[in-house]
Amino acid sequence: MASSSKSVSAKGEQAAAPQGRPERLDARMLETLVGYNARRAWLIVSAFFAERMAPYGLKQIDFSVLSLLAHNPGATSRQLCNTLDILPPNLVSLVATLDSRGLIERRPHPHDGRAVGLHLTAAGETLIREAEQTVVQLEADASARLTSRERETLIRLLQKIYL
Numbered sequence: 001m002a003s004s005s006k007s008v009s010a011k012g013e014q015a016a017a018p019q020g021r022p023e024r025l026d027a028r029m030l031e032t033l034v035g036y037n038a039r040r041a042w043l044i045v046s047a048f049f050a051e052r053m054a055p056y057g058l059k060q061i062d063f064s065v066l067s068l069l070a071h072n073p074g075a076t077s078r079q080l081c082n083t084l085d086i087l088p089p090n091l092v093s094l095v096a097t098l099d100s101r102g103l104i105e106r107r108p109h110p111h112d113g114r115a116v117g118l119h120l121t122a123a124g125e126t127l128i129r130e131a132e133q134t135v136v137q138l139e140a141d142a143s144a145r146l147t148s149r150e151r152e153t154l155i156r157l158l159q160k161i162y163l
Contacts, residue, residue, distance in 0.1 A: 038158070048138040056131045057101075061086070063135065065094060066120065066128040069104060074117030076109060103127060 030036040049060060058066070064084055069075055077095065081088050095118065098104045103124035109115035120128065143151050 034161070045139065045142045048142040049135070052134050052138045053131065056127060056134070058127075058131055061094060062098065063128075063131055065091075065098065066103065066124060067132060069118055069120050070125065070128045070132070073119050074107070074109065076112075076115045076117060078115070080118070098124070 027036075046060065049063075053059070053063060061084070065080060068080060068083060072079070077088065077091050080086075081091050095104065099106070102121055104118050105121055106116045107119055109117045143154075146154065
């Protein structure tokens with residue numbers, strides 16, 4: 001089947017597609033969906049994240065755990081799981097990896113003898129301080145088409161969905 005070099009405009013009319021560029025499909029229905037738009041935005045932000053966090057060896061979940069520990073020293077695994085909405089078995093291997101990298105350490109919890117508090121090591125503190133600065137910049141770059149007020153509004157609206 002021969003491929004057509006035409007695309008459908010917003011008015012439903014056929015228009016020639018620019019040479020070397022793929023046709024744009026009619027996505028108007030999808031573009032009315034929160035999930036579709038959130039996913040498309042996430043793809044852009046996560047691409048920036050992956051590129052800029054590669055030198056630190058951090059994935060998004062690693063960054064989230066280290067950032068939470070930087071701002072909540074001694075947090076427990078249960079607290080991390082609740083905050084990040086992840087299952088305990090998934091956190092166990094993540095904590096082990098961060099521990100083996102020398103970024104976190106386990107200490108007895110001061111109020112609950114059965115719990116263990118997680119703390120950043122000096123290396124972990126240095127890494128997350130630099131990584132947080134990088135993430136702030138990459139988020140600004142990824143959302144550069146938004147004014148700061150629009151960005152704040154977007155964050156607040158997204159939080160209304162999950163908080």
